[in-house]
Amino acid sequence: MVSASPWCLLGRAAQGPDALLIDLDAGCAERTREQIAPGDLARAVAAREAAAPTRWVWSDTPAWYDALLAAGVRVERCHDLRLVHVILARSARVADPGPLQAAESWDRPPDAPAPGPAEQPGATLFDLETAAAGSSPVPQDAQSALEELRRQLEAIAGADEPTALRLLAAAESAGALVAAEMRAAGMPWDAQEHDRILVESLGARPRAGALPARMEELAQQVRGALGDPHLALDSPPRLLRALHRAEIPVDSTSKWELSAHEHPAIAPLLRYKEMSRLLTANGWAWLDAWVREGRYRPVYVPGGVVTGRWASSGGGALQIPRRLRPALRADPGWLLVSADVSQLEPRVLAAMSQDPAMAAAGAGRDLYAGIVESGIVATRQEAKVGMLGALYGGTSGDSGVLVRRLRVSFPAAMGLVDDAAAVGERGGTVSTWLGRSSPPPDPRWLEAQREANLPEASAAAQERARRSARDRGRFTRNFVVQGTAAEWALSWIAALRLSLSRLPDAGADDAAEPSGPVFARRAHLVHFLHDEVLVHSPAAQAEDAAAAIRDAAESAGRLLFPGSAVDFPLELAIAERSEAK
DNA sequence: GACTGCGGCGCG
DNA sequence: AAAGCGCGCCGCAGTC
DSSP states (O other): OOSSOOEEEEEEOSSSSOEEEEEEOTTSOEEEEEEEOGGGHHHHHHHHHHHSOOEEEESOHHHHHHHHHHTTOOOSEEEEHHHHHHHHHHOTTOSOOHHHHHOGGGOOOTTOOOOOGGGOTTOOHHHHHHHHHOOOSSOOBHHHHHHHHHHHHHHHHTSSSHHHHHHHHHHHHHHHHHHHHHHHHOEEBOHHHHHHHHHHHHOSOOOTTOOOHHHHHHHHHHHHHHTOTTOOTTOHHHHHHHHHHTTOOOSSOOHHHHTTSOOTTHHHHHHHHHHHHHHHHHSHHHHHHHEETTEEOOOEETTOSTTSOOEEOSSOGGGOOGGGGGGBBOOTTEEEEEEEETTHHHHHHHHHHTOHHHHHHHTTSOHHHHHHHTTSSSSHHHHHHHHHHHHHTOOSHHHHHHHHHHHHHOHHHHHHHHHHHHHHHTTOOOBOSSOOBOOOOOHHHHHHHHHHTSTTOOHHHHHHHHHHHHHHHHHHHHHHHHHHHHHHHHHHHHHHHHHHHTSOOOOOOGGGGGGOTTTTTSOEEEEEOSSEEEEEEEGGGHHHHHHHHHHHHHHHHHHHSTTOSOOOOEEEEEESBOOOO
16 A cells, blocks of 8 residues: 555646656655657556556546547546546635635536637647647646646645545546446447337327427317417417417416316327427437437536536436336346435435434335334325425425424434525535535625615515525525435445446457447446436346445445444346336 | 527436 | 426527
8 A cells, every 4th residue: 555656647748749647656746757659548558557556637537538448448546636626626624725716727617618718818829739639628738737636635635524525536536437438338228119119109200390290180189279270389478378368377388287277278288298398308309319329328427516416418318208218228138237226315314414213214114114104294205295395495385394294303304404504594605425515605695685684675675585595595405415415326336336347257249349348348337317327237247236236335325424324225126128117 | 690598397 | 286406408589
């Protein structure tokens, strides 16, 4: 451990197309440096990784790792400077975030485009060259990376609870590796099954630009029932006016409101909307755009949500409708191992707050069933509604009543989220278990709160300010739980990724060739959705993959909440197809 | 024509 | 029956 080099930094050389591979010691001092021509990068990284797995430090995972994966090279660990910068520069646990916040070129949250040359006063020919060389929005050169790494390590070392922040940096970076690998491998997607579902739901594929015949028929039925032969159903304002003319008293055209009314136009309209949604979001155009050679390769955006959840960009990977799940289908000779965590967020809350009653309610069983058995509420549905209200800040109706009942039974857990809400309402910042902090309020928000407290403030301004304070309170209330759940899930997939990569080579398989050189021979992650994972596995390896998923969940629980009584049970299934739940 | 905001609805 | 959090995507409508 002492002699092992903890860091190996990868960045561009100061000039030219070469890369620098710099070995650092534990104090972040340079030990050796190797200059590598672009064509030799994959080989050099593979050699370094084989000699002694290290934590690769690089500017931005996709900028470096996509090419390595394409060349068949996988790494065990990394430190993603861009993602970690965003966390540390905003974390309330960092004592002096000044140096990080001053390093503006690293402040690129996912999806934020880098400023163009015009916005960079110091732009030189060199800057333009490096910007053109890669699409990364952050500096690519080794010197900048080394300086940023030193700032980050210093910030962590001087922070409140540095161990937690180290864990978070590692988990976030591991997530970046998972995202790149899942995109490289692709989700096994059965385009024929997808087409079959579309035809079954919508009828035959129409010519380009036209609606399926059944949708056209439904539209005519709606127009007839509303007495408006040319009504454009896709325009909510026009549709709303037509509904009013037909004396259907709705405030919006949402399906929830429509379905509460009796009128001949309602049923065909609801069916039209449902079909329209499927057609526009995941119809044939989607299939043409996103599925190639039996693989769906979405763009995952690690850290894309303020809470630390992932987002996605293009293709809607995080919103695949359940009715389309059967199109997720293992290759011949392979199986899909799916797992989701039961009631992840409530369990995370129980662990964070060390609420003994809540931990007991969930121990070894469905948490909601446990709440019913404790006599707190009558039905599982009530337990669920109450718990969601607790996590999201529900106040009205049944939700409000049930939340008050949970507050009596689970004082520690409810105290934690109530406190988070109170901090948010005051304009404060809250943090997750590992130290990701909520963004500060907008200056306009603070100003509105201040003005509402002046004696001359109007009643309307006071009411507006109270409402926006409560809105922010619901956000921070949920932030601590959603964000910590995201940390648990990152730890889960980080551990799972490593243990799957250590499974034995299951042999060549032509069918899995679209997965690429790194993934065609053993079980690998192909999808991750907040609290669910999907592993594509050679059939003979599926049980081992399932065991790895369970072990990884246990280790995530131990890592975040050592000694906690809270468990994180999984719903796990092995099948050829992903089931529509 | 490009952009922005919004309604609506899919996911957790 | 829909509520309370976080997202992305589509189409429409208003703006420049």
